[in-house]
Amino acid sequence: MGFFGLFSKKEDLVPLRELGLVCDMHSHLIPGVDDGAKTVDDSINLIKGMAGLGYKKLIITPHFMTGFYNNTPDGVGNSLKQLKAEVERQNIDIELDVAAEYYIDYDFMRDLSTKPMLTFDNKKLLFECSFTNQHRNFDETVFEMQINGYKPVLAHPERYTYWHGATSLMNEFHDRGIQFQLNILSIIGAYSASVKKAALTLIDNGLCDFIGTDLHNKNHLAIIENAMIPASLFEKLKSSNILNNSLL
Numbered sequence: 001m002g003f004f005g006l007f008s009k010k011e012d013l014v015p016l017r018e019l020g021l022v023c024d025m026h027s028h029l030i031p032g033v034d035d036g037a038k039t040v041d042d043s044i045n046l047i048k049g050m051a052g053l054g055y056k057k058l059i060i061t062p063h064f065m066t067g068f069y070n071n072t073p074d075g076v077g078n079s080l081k082q083l084k085a086e087v088e089r090q091n092i093d094i095e096l097d098v099a100a101e102y103y104i105d106y107d108f109m110r111d112l113s114t115k116p117m118l119t120f121d122n123k124k125l126l127f128e129c130s131f132t133n134q135h136r137n138f139d140e141t142v143f144e145m146q147i148n149g150y151k152p153v154l155a156h157p158e159r160y161t162y163w164h165g166a167t168s169l170m171n172e173f174h175d176r177g178i179q180f181q182l183n184i185l186s187i188i189g190a191y192s193a194s195v196k197k198a199a200l201t202l203i204d205n206g207l208c209d210f211i212g213t214d215l216h217n218k219n220h221l222a223i224i225e226n227a228m229i230p231a232s233l234f235e236k237l238k239s240s241n242i243l244n245n246s247l248l
């Protein structure tokens with residue numbers, strides 16, 4: 001045993017899959033509509049992986065981002081139908097549904113009052129922000145969602161570096177009715193140490209409502225399948241009010 005081994009007690013690790021999450025509400029598994037699965041085969045392989053992890057229901061959330069991913073509810077709805085048929089044909093025991101991951105921009109703000117939006121669990125609306133700059137009209141956009149009857153769920157708040165360390169602001173957002181969805185990849189440090197730290201801070205402050213895979217490809221799946229977390233974090237998550245399984 002080396003010098004540091006004498007003084008540092010290594011904490012036991014627990015497979016994250018033992019949290020028993022059975023519903024996921026953030027992934028990119030509709031083939032060919034965004035930067036996730038490219039083909040039906042890709043989708044099916046990823047869905048089989050999710051079933052193997054114990055998931056019973058996937059609410060798939062393709063990117064909706066003007067100029068990059070010009071998706072429509074009808075378009076992704078038709079693709080979902082085809083994917084469901086293939087899942088059934090292959091006897092994969094999993095339920096599929098579709099919502100969206102909306103990027104907040106001007107078009108999104110306008111569409112909120114004029115077009116039907118793709119949501120889950122009675123008007124919960126998953127949205128994401130720029131990774132580099134805080135949205136100038138963030139507060140107004142959230143307000144617009146709420147006055148149109150939507151319940152905002154912020155995708156991976158821990159990944160927005162401009163909010164790192166802003167715990168009181170995060171609490172304020174949460175108090176104003178924004179729910180938070182953290183990524184598994186963040187919690188285990190797959191993006192960066194600072195994103196992991198931000199995720200753990202949100203968990204410590206009771207600001208983790210959903211845990212999502214944000215699954216795009218087989219590399220993500222392999223990381224999620226092998227994810228291990230310290231026993232203390234596992235216990236903390238177990239006793240947190242994580243809402244994934246209420247979506248079944």
Ligand SMILES: [Fe+2]
Nearest residue numbers: 026027101214
């Ligand atoms: Fe995503």
